[in-house]
Amino acid sequence: MRLVLEQRAETGWALRLLSPLLAVALALVSAAVMFAALGADPLAALHAYFVLPLSDSWGLQEVAVKATPLVLISVGLAFCYRAGVWNIGAEGQFLVGALGGAWLAVATHGGAQGPWLLPAMLAAGALGGALFALIPALLRTRFGASEILTSLMLVYVAELLLDWLVRGPWRDPAGFNMPQTVTFSPAATLPLLAEGGRVNLGTPLTLLIVAAAALVAARTLKGFEIRLVGEAPRAARFAGFDAKRVTWAVFAFSGALAGLAGIMEVAGTLRQLQPGLSPGYGFTAIIVAFLGRLNPVGCLVAGVFLAVTFIGGENAQIMLRLPLDATRVFQGLLLFYVLACDTLLLYRLRLLRSAPA
C-alpha cells in the first residue's frame, strides 16, 4: 500500500476557504506541542498569544498598529506572487522607504517645515521602496537573474545602509551617541486618530489602499493581465501582454507599498530611525500574503491575525518567559501549513492497495 497525490478536476470554493482555516488550526496544535516542550502550560500560552491581545482597547490598538504595515506590504506582494514574480525582499524595500521619507524629516529638522512635508515624506518613502524594488526587476528582465536571490540579498544591503546612516551621518547629535536620528517634529509625524491613542492616519490610509487594490485585482484588465502572466505565460503572450512589463509593474507597485509602510511606521509609530526598526514585517508579510490567498481583502484578515501573534508573543515572553523566537517559529509553521494545505487544494490523497501478485 502507498499514498499517492492525484490532481483534482476542479477546486470548489468551500475548499478554498477551508484550506487556510485548516492551516491555522494545524499551526495552533503544533504551537501547543512546542509550548509544552518549552515547559509552559500550552493552554495558558495559547491564551496569552491569541486571546489577551484582543481583550482590551490597548491590545486592539496595538494589533491595528502592527497589522498596518503587514497588510500594506502583503497587498503589494500578493500582486507579485499572482504574476509569478517572487519578490522576497519586501523587508529591504520597507527599510529603504523608511530611509527615503526620513531623509526629508532629518534634512529639514529645525529648518523650513510645513504642511507639505508629510505628503512629501510619504511620496519619498513610496518612491524609495519602488526604486529599490526595481533593482531585482532590472536584473531579472535584463539578465535573467533569479529575483528570489537578488531581492533577498538586497535586504542585507538595506539593513547595513540603515545601520551606517543612523550611526554616522544622520545620528542625533544630542542623542548620547545612541544609534538613532533626531525625534521627528510634529510636522513630520503622522497625526493620531484619537488623542492619547496609538493608531495613526496610516491605518485608514491602508484600508483605502486595500479597497483600491481589491478593485484592481478583481475587476480591471490590469488585474487580469497580472494573473494571466503568472498562471499561463504563453497564453499571456498570445493575449498581447508583455511579461517583462508586468514584472516591472508589480515590483514597482509592491516596492512602493512596502516603502510607504516603512515611512508610515517611522513617521507614525517610531518617530525616528533606529537599527532594528522592523521586527521582520517584510518577511512576515510573505506569510500574510499566502494566508490571505493572494487576495487584498484576505491579506487584511491574515494581517490582523499575524499582528496578534506579534503582540501575543510579547505577552507570552513577559508572562510565561517564553522566548520571542517562539513567535517566529509559529509564523514559520503557519506558512508551512498554508503551503501544504494548498497542495490539498490542487490534489487529493489516494491510498493505493498493491494488486495481488
Add this chain to the structure above:
Amino acid sequence: MPSGSARILSAETPLLEARRLTRRFGALVANDAIDLAVRAGEAHALLGENGAGKSTLVKMLYGLLQPDAGQVLWRGAPAALPDPRAARALGVGMVFQHFSLFDAMSVAENVALALDVPEPLPRVAERLAAVSSAYGLPLEPAREVWRLSVGERQRVEIVRCLMQDPRLIILDEPTSVLTPQEAEGLFGTLDRLRAEGRAVLYISHKLEEVRRLCEAATILRGGKVVAACDPRAESAASLARMMVGAEVGAARRADRGDAGPVRLSVHALSLPPDEPHGIGLHDVSLDLRAGEVLGIAGVAGNGQDALFAALSGERAAPAADRIILDGAAVGREDISARRRRGGAFVPEERLGHAAAPAFRLSENALLAGHATEGFAPGGLVRRSRLLGFVDRVTAAFDVRKGPRDPEARALSGGNLQKFVVGREILRGPRLLVVCQPTWGVDAGAAQVIRQAILDLARGGAAVLVISQDLDELLEITDRIAVIFHGRLSAATPTGWTTREEIGLLMGGAATAEAT
C-alpha cells in the same frame, strides 16, 4: 509458470487479456469494464475518438495507472502491473506519442539511460546497432538527438523499446508525426516484428492505415468497448460509424469564383530559432488572397511554431515590410495591433497557449478579445459582456459544457477547440491564421470546425491553415505549400497535387535538390 506450458497454451490463450478493466477519474468513468484480448503475432488496433479511453487503457496495461476493478492476464495467468518496470519485465513495451529524449545526449546515451538493467555504453551502442539494422530502423548511435528528424527520433524510441525484447509492443498514434514515406518504413518494421511472433497493439484514428495493417480491432466509445472486429472486413466508413456512433460527412466545399485581392503578403521573412535546438524561418514568402484557404503542410517541428508566432505578432519580424496586411507593413506590430486590423489567430496548443486552463471561459474570451471587442472599456472588465459573448460562441459552435461559465480545463478537447476557434471566427476577422485546427478533436467537432473555416473564407476572409493532417488540408484548402526545416515551398493548387508529391516535400525532397 514453466515456459513449455506457456507455449502450448499460446495457440488458444491470448498473450495479453484484459478482463472488465475499469478506471474512474472522479465522476468520469474513463474505462468501463473493458475486455481486450491480444494474441501473439497479431497486430491489434485500438480505435476510438479522442476521449474514448484509449490512453487510459494502455496506461493501465503498461503499469502507469492502476485499475479500480478488473484484471490483466498475461499468457492466461493473472499479472500485477504496479509500475512500468514490472510491465517491461513481463514483456510489455510501449512507444509513446510524445517523445521523452534528451536533446543534448547521443542516441546510445538516451537508450542506455532507459535500460532497467544498466549496461556499459559501448555494449549498448553495439546492441543498438544490431537491433536497428535487424529491424530496418537505421540509426547512428553516436549522433546527438537534436540533430535527428522527428521520424528518426521515433526510431530511437522504437529501438529503445525493442532492446528490452518485448513480446507485446504498444504504439500510440505512431504515424501522426511521420511523412507518408516514413510511415511506410514503419509498417515494414511492424511486419517483421509480427513475423517473429511479437504482438503489436496499435492505437490510431487513421482508419485506412488500420485496415491495411491490423487483423483485429477493438473499438472504444465513451470508455466502453462498442465492437471487436476484423478491420480488413470493414470499410473505413463503417469503422468510423462504430467510433462515432453516427454518420460522418465531409465538409461542404463552397463554389467560389476567383479569389479576391491579396490580403496577407510575406516577403523573404527569416527568423532565428528562439531556443538552442529549435527551428527558425529561412526566407519565407507567401501571398494569401481574400476568400482563399491556403494550407501549410509539414511534419511537426519544421518551423510551424515560428511561422505562427511571426504571423500573429507574438514575435516581431526583423523589419516592418516583411509582413504586409491589407497594404500596411505590420511586421513590427504586436498581436493586439494586428487583431485591431482584423487578424484572428488560433495556436496549436489549446491548453496553456490558446486558453489558460484554470481560467473561466469568460476570462478566456477576454484573453483574445480585450483589444477589439470592448470587453473592458476604460480598463474595467464588463463581466456581462463577456458572458454574453461566451453564450454566443456556445450557441454558434455547439460547445457542450455543464455550467454556463466553466474553467477551460473542464471542457473536453473537442469542445474547448470549438470554443477557441469560435471565439476568433465570431469576431468576423479579415484574416484567420489557424494552427492544427482539429488536432486531437473528435470527428463531429472536427466537422463543425472545418465547415466554419470554409464558411469564413466564403464570406471573404483570408484563411491560413497550418496542419500536419494531410487529409484535412486536401479537404479544405485551395492551395497547399509545404514547410520543411524553416523553408516554405511554393504553393500549388490543391487539385493539382498528390499526397505523394506533398509527402516528398514534407521529407525535404525539394531542398535536397536545391542544395
